[in-house]
Amino acid sequence: MSLTGKKIVLGVSGGIAVYKAVDLVSRLRKKGAEVKVVMTEAATKFVTPLTFRELSANPVVVSMWGEVHEFNVEHIALACWADLFVVAPATANIIAKMATGIADDMLSTTLLATPAQIVICPAMNTNMYEHPITKANLQKLLDLGYKVLPAAEGHLACGTSGAGRLPEPQAIVEYLEQTIVAAQDLAGLNILVTAAGTREAIDPVRYISNHSSGKMGYAIAQAAIARGAQVTLISGPSNLPVPAKVNFIAVDSAREMHAAVLDYFTQADIVIKAAAVADYRPKEVSSQKIKKQADANLTIVLEKNPDILADLGQKKTKQFLVGFAAETNDLISNAQEKLRKKNLDMIVANDVTLSGAGFNADTNIVKLLYPDGEICSLEQMSKTKVANILLDCILAKRKI
C-alpha cells in the first residue's frame, strides 16, 4: 500500500529538528498524501506555521483557542480525519504527555482523541532519549500499539554525539510506507462479520429479501484479514467473491444466520453485524410452487424472525458488538434507540436514501455512534475506507 490518498496529520513538537519536518511535509505530498499540520507553541519558535501552511496547502493548527478552521470541534474533526498520525519531531515532553494521557494543548489533545495509527519519531538530546523515564514512556506506548521509529545516531545540535537525531525525512517516509503495508494491528483477534440480505422462502421458487449486496460486510471482512485478524464471514446470498483466508459460512434465511452466528459467537472478540436480516418470514412455506388464482389476491402472513443482534446483546461477555442501522428517516434517533435496545458498543448509521450511500453502492456515508452519546461523522468514501476506519475506531474503543 502506498501513501497516495492517505490523510496524514503531522504533529510537530518543539525541537531543533523541526526544520526536517518541513521537508517531510513536502515529501509526503509528493507521494500523494494529504497533510495537515498541528504544532505545539514551542515548535512555532523554530519554524513559523506559515511555512507549514504553504507546504501542506492546509491551515496549520496550534492553539485550542485560536481562529476556527472548520465548523466542528476542531481537535475531534482532525483526529477523525487522520488515516495516520505522525509526530515528528517528537520531544521527550510530548512523548511523556502521550504516555500519561495529558491533553493540555492542541497537539496532545488531538493525539488523545484520534482513532488513527500513531507513529512517533523521537528527536532529542541523547541523555533525554536514554533517560529511563523516556524509555519507559516509549515502551508503554509501544505496548499500547503505537509505532516508534527509533532515533538515529550522530552529531546532535547540542554539540554532543549519540542517539537522538531525527532520522532523515526520506527514511521517515519509507518507514511510514512499510508501516502501512505491514500494519497487522488486528493479529490475534477473532472477528465475526455478517453480510448481505437474508432470503425468506415463500415456496420452493420464491422468497422475500432486500437490496443488500453484501459489499459493506465483505469490505470489512477483507480489511480485517489484511490487518491480521482471523475472520469468520457469515453471509446471505451475494454475488461477491469470497475474500481469501476468510472462514466463510453461507446461509440463506435469518434463522440459519442466527444458528451460524451463535456457533461462532463465544470465540469472537469483535462481532460486526452488517447483514440486512429480514425482520419477518412467511408463516407458512408452501412445499409446492403456489399457483396463481384468476382474479384473486394472494395473502401471505408474516411472522417475526429472531433479532440476532439483540440476542447477542443479551449474551455478550467479552465481545465488542457493532450493529448497522440502515435508515430512511430520523437517522440519529433511530440508530441511538437500536444501540440502546440491543446493548451494542457501537452502531454504524447510514441514510440509505442518500446517493453514494447504502445498498449496492461502492461508497458509503456513515456516522459512528457510541453508548456515551459520541458521534463520529464520516464523509462519503469507499466502503473499503469505511471498513478500515470502523476497525480503527473499534480497536481504539477496545483499548479504553
Ligand code: C5P
Ligand atoms: O432493528 P434493525 O433491523 O434496523 O437493526 C439493524 C441491525 O440489527 C443490523 O446490524 C442487523 O444485522 C441486525 N439485525 C439482526 N437480526 C434481525 C434484524 C436486524 O441481527 N432480525
